[in-house]
Amino acid sequence: MKTNILITSAGQRVSLVKAFQTELRKKYPDSKVVTVDLRPDLSPACHVSDSYYKICRANNENYVSELLEICEKENIGMVIPTIDTELRILSENKGLFDAKDIHLIVSDQEFIKHCRDKRELNDFFKNYDIRFPQPVDKFNPTFPLFIKPYDGSLSKDIFIVKEAAQLTDFHLTHPKFMFMEYVDPEFYKEYTVDCYFNKSNELSCAVPRQRISVRSGEIHKGITAKNHIIDYLKEKINTIPGAIGCITFQLFFNKDNNDIIAIEINPRFGGGYPLSYEAGANYPKMLIEEYFENKNIDYTDNWEDKLLMLRYDAEVLVRDHE
Template identity: 45%
Template sequence: LLKLAEARDRFEAEGIHIVISDAKLITLCRDKRLTSCLFAQYRIRSPEIYERDHLVFPCFTKPYDGSRAIGAKKINTPADLTVDITEDPKMMFTQYIDIENTFSEFTVDMYYDRQGRLKCAIPRERLEVRTGEVSKGATRRNALYKELVEKMAVLEGARGCITAQFFVSKTDSTTYGVEINPRFGGGFPLTYAAGGNYPGWLIQEYIGGQDIPFSDDWENNLIMLRYDAKILVR
């Protein structure tokens, strides 16, 4: 993503439009330590980041530039801190958020136009996740939706689909911003089925030269269930 962003102007000069966010935003999103500061700019809290010598247990560790939940792990006690974890400079340690009992996990597909203005946001509750991607999900028009439409109505440097992850309390309005991926996410087919025609809007905006109006005309509580199919080839 960063290489594409840095080459965007060169492609633009040849009449080729790469729908990619600015390099500055991608840098902030790629490093989850910086993403926390980005959320703070928009008055959205994030799980506290701990210094290695001042950990609070239980805590959560993950690579600051990781993806698909690879290397992510709950640390219950100091005994769980292996050498591989403590000596890996990319591992960061954060406040543990209980998404099994207290919080629900949400991914929000957000469409931003050329000027970084929010045109649509569709929260998806992650009911079941495998290897970092949702296998069961449901669209939810909830307090998180209202908060993002208000606080993230403009995201400087954003273009196209932005996929953001949040933890939302099951009992009150407490919300934590976790990470932002400046690209389409694996669960986007649910957003598309619910009425978020982001590919069509990209065509209208970048090929048709049209302005995209704000849309909240999407289906609430639409559930997507994925499954594996076996294929035999002889």
């Protein structure tokens, strides 16, 4: 059986690579975690992995063939995608990986399509009776309002417009901008929820973590919270057809009235997942047991409440680098 694991677009995901190394070696001591990246020589996660490879961009026509070639060379049994831009192309080619007995941990095309286009995501939320920020007519706006692109990520091109004077032609004519109601942070706190969906597309774990501080779109300071969000998600999305592995929900939560407003779904490991892992939500172990050992993954809430994460910059030093 092939038990090596490959993590794509490794970048700075040092903690994620180390988590998979730790859990994999508990069960398969001789197995390894391989990484790929566009610039692996400048990727700290690649340098802490057991081996790494350079690969073209996900939108290159050779991406899938290059990835499969690396998988065969390294005897890979599982692939973990980590960025939005590769999810669609990998989902479309999942059959090629299945044919080579490689577990590609990616949700199906339809679910990914909903997540990548925030216009369709609002329809998804509506179908599941989940509240989301209501659209605002840009030609007859009410203020304050919030603007973001329908296919954006990493908090790029987002704007809070508090009065008409701040609204420009750039905002009004941009073809990808969505105008929506502004959620006041004085009353609502922002959370990311790390969810695990098993092979049967059932919710098996949900860890809300409050985004106390964010840097470059990724959580910098955060804390786990066992609160109403968990029961809400268990009621609303106990099953999502096509969803597998780690799925992150972003939402706003008003603890005074338990109101929840959902804003995004990312069908992959989020940058802040290491907090959930350290709290005990062991998704690498779940993946290994479910896909390598064919174990059933039932619902668990056996993770630590009120665990605070304070991130800082650290260094990976590479000697004799050219």
